[in-house]
Amino acid sequence: MSTNLDKVIACLRCLGLRPSMHQYKWRFLTQKTAFLAKALGMDISYSFTIYVSGPYSRELNCDYYPFENKTKINNLQTDYVLTPLDISILERIKGCSDLYENQSLMESTSTIIFLMKENHQYNDENIFSSMRRLKPHIRDTERIIGLTKAKELLFKDEYMTEEIAREMEEWDRIDS
Amino acid sequence: MLINDDVCLLLEKSERVNGSTLSLTRCLILTLLAYFMDGIQYRELKAALKISDGKLISNLNKLRELQFIEKFEEEIDHKKIDVYTLTENGRKELKRIIEWMKFIKKVAKEDGKCQLILTK
Numbered sequence: 001m002s003t004n005l006d007k008v009i010a011c012l013r014c015l016g017l018r019p020s021m022h023q024y025k026w027r028f029l030t031q032k033t034a035f036l037a038k039a040l041g042m043d044i045s046y047s048f049t050i051y052v053s054g055p056y057s058r059e060l061n062c063d064y065y066p067f068e069n070k071t072k073i074n075n076l077q078t079d080y081v082l083t084p085l086d087i088s089i090l091e092r093i094k095g096c097s098d099l100y101e102n103q104s105l106m107e108s109t110s111t112i113i114f115l116m117k118e119n120h121q122y123n124d125e126n127i128f129s130s131m132r133r134l135k136p137h138i139r140d141t142e143r144i145i146g147l148t149k150a151k152e153l154l155f156k157d158e159y160m161t162e163e164i165a166r167e168m169e170e171w172d173r174i175d176s
Numbered sequence: 177m178l179i180n181d182d183v184c185l186l187l188e189k190s191e192r193v194n195g196s197t198l199s200l201t202r203c204l205i206l207t208l209l210a211y212f213m214d215g216i217q218y219r220e221l222k223a224a225l226k227i228s229d230g231k232l233i234s235n236l237n238k239l240r241e242l243q244f245i246e247k248f249e250e251e252i253d254h255k256k257i258d259v260y261t262l263t264e265n266g267r268k269e270l271k272r273i274i275e276w277m278k279f280i281k282k283v284a285k286e287d288g289k290c291q292l293i294l295t296k
Contacts, residue, residue, distance in 0.1 A: 024250045024259055027214045031214070051224065052208060052212060052223075053212050053214070053217070056212065061212075062213075065213060103252050104252070135223060137219035137222075
């Protein structure tokens with residue numbers, strides 16, 4: 001039976017990443033990738049905290065801590081077969097590839113998604129004030145771009161009303 | 177076990193704990209680093225503990241001097257960021273503190289008569 005760690009490895013492989021788990025950067029990106037995949041609907045049962053280095057899962061950390069599991073991740077060894085839903089989720093994450101080039105943006109986007117998921121009543125203002133309190137080291141520009149990325153990732157096809165589609169068409173016409 | 181034996185053990189265990197680590201900030205740093213095993217960035221610690229740079233740096237330096245924590249530099253978005261991790265010594269020290277605190281709780285709880293006197 002596939003474990004949660006197998007699912008995370010399958011995510012990394014599908015995203016075309018080449019992790020090197022002895023590096024802090026890759027442990028950071030693995031944590032955030034696992035969180036994003038779970039938040040967008042993948043069946044991963046790790047629980048995450050928002051505080052300090054969050055979104056962060058201690059259970060995931062314990063799973064990849066043993067040397068043999070770090071090697072397993074580095075070699076992208078997994079027996080988990082991604083479902084069509086998993087693939088569609090990972091395609092959405094792939095569409096925001098700049099998250100993997102800018103760690104602050106990844107931190108900002110994943111934190112905002114955590115806040116949105118946990119507090120459905122939050123508006124943009126609430127999110128910004130929570131972000132300032134939780135992550136004062138993240139710059140305003142990264143918070144703003146992070147919010148846009150979070151909305152992009154959480155967007156569902158059923159949200160596309162005729163009114164929004166019309167408005168988007170008008171914007172597209174301006175570009176051309 | 178008689179309460180006197182617990183008191184004796186409490187005193188014995190307190191000798192094993194390093195007094196320099198027994199401050200709220202230092203205990204918090206050790207505990208957070210035990211939880212976040214990957215390491216914590218300096219800026220994350222500062223945001224979490226809500227203390228000044230001076231106070232944070234002096235506490236981190238003391239814990240490094242005692243070899244309870246380690247610092248390494250990490251390049252994040254083209255900036256050098258300090259990241260701290262717990263050492264094996266730090267993990268052992270935290271364990272000793274927890275054991276000692278458990279004993280404080282036990283001694284304070286078991287001596288019901290003493291609590292009664294204190295509340296009067």
